[in-house]
């Protein structure tokens with residue numbers, strides 16, 4: 001059987017992708033530079049599934065390295081997760097983001113073209129929409145990102161469109177999907193892989209670390225937004241659902257085509273709602289302080305997930321916030337120091 005290449009497969013979302021593909025019986029090869037990923041995540045997948053997952057340590061944008069892997073493993077399908085993904089950090093260190101997210105994608109796509117990859121699923125982001133005029137956000141909403149992170153991803157969407165067009169003209173095959181993630185949260189419900197960032201900046205793990213006593217408190221970034229409780233509203237999608245969408249989309253890609261889908265549940269939760277849910281799930285108090293707004297945070301973001309439902313019949317199944325939080329809590333309690 002041909003292998004699937006998963007870039008960034010040792011990271012939070014990518015490792016959930018590797019786990020799912022391995023569970024489904026696919027041969028998987030991972031390219032990950034282990035800058036933010038964990039070798040142990042791959043080992044955990046191997047143990048849990050009894051399969052061998054090859055981990056190639058290197059950059060997804062290293063054309064020669066990746067082309068060699070693609071040819072050796074006969075890869076036709078790629079899931080490209082490898083990226084830097086912190087909005088705030090991208091403002092401070094834009095060149096690192098354009099290098100890791102934009103340039104690397106070009107090297108990867110050169111390798112894919114040379115080695116005859118036919119299907120490509122790209123981790124894009126709702127940050128490509130910037131501050132939308134209205135919510136829910138549909139795929140037709142203009143994409144005008146307000147951070148280097150969002151721009152670094154949008155550029156890749158544009159490159160992919162041009163590559164597909166060139167392939168169409170040449171009569172070759174190249175189908176891709178840009179999946180625009182909203183807020184990905186939760187962990188594998190069987191506890192095989194999870195979320196381990198250092199430093200952690202995402203709300204759900206931060207709140208749970210505070211519940212566990214691993215940090216003193218959570219700072220709520222802004223309580224004066226024009227939202228029902230004054231705090232920011234986001235669309236939290238469970239990572240297993242997110243990966244399920246990748247599998248569905250990859251299976252649907254044919255010939256030369258371009259698809260773009262929002263991945264969210266279509267409902268927003270405020271920061272305070274996340275804190276309350278964490279207190280319910282953990283049975284512990286989460287110490288909170290109210291702080292100023294974080295630069296670049298739009299007040300309300302949630303998806304219109306109708307397009308992928310209409311076209312592929314796919315929708316998120318885990319719709320209960322407490323279930324999302326509980327899966328992250330189970331992982332954190334079992335791995336308070338991450339994979340270490």
Ligand code: UDP
Nearest residue numbers: 201202203206219220221232234271294297
């Ligand atoms: N947030 C917060 N305190 C934190 C981390 C995040 O209030 O310590 C808020 C943040 O302002 C945003 C929401 O939680 O409104 C989700 O932030 P996160 O960084 O998890 O994801 P983002 O929406 O930036 O992709």
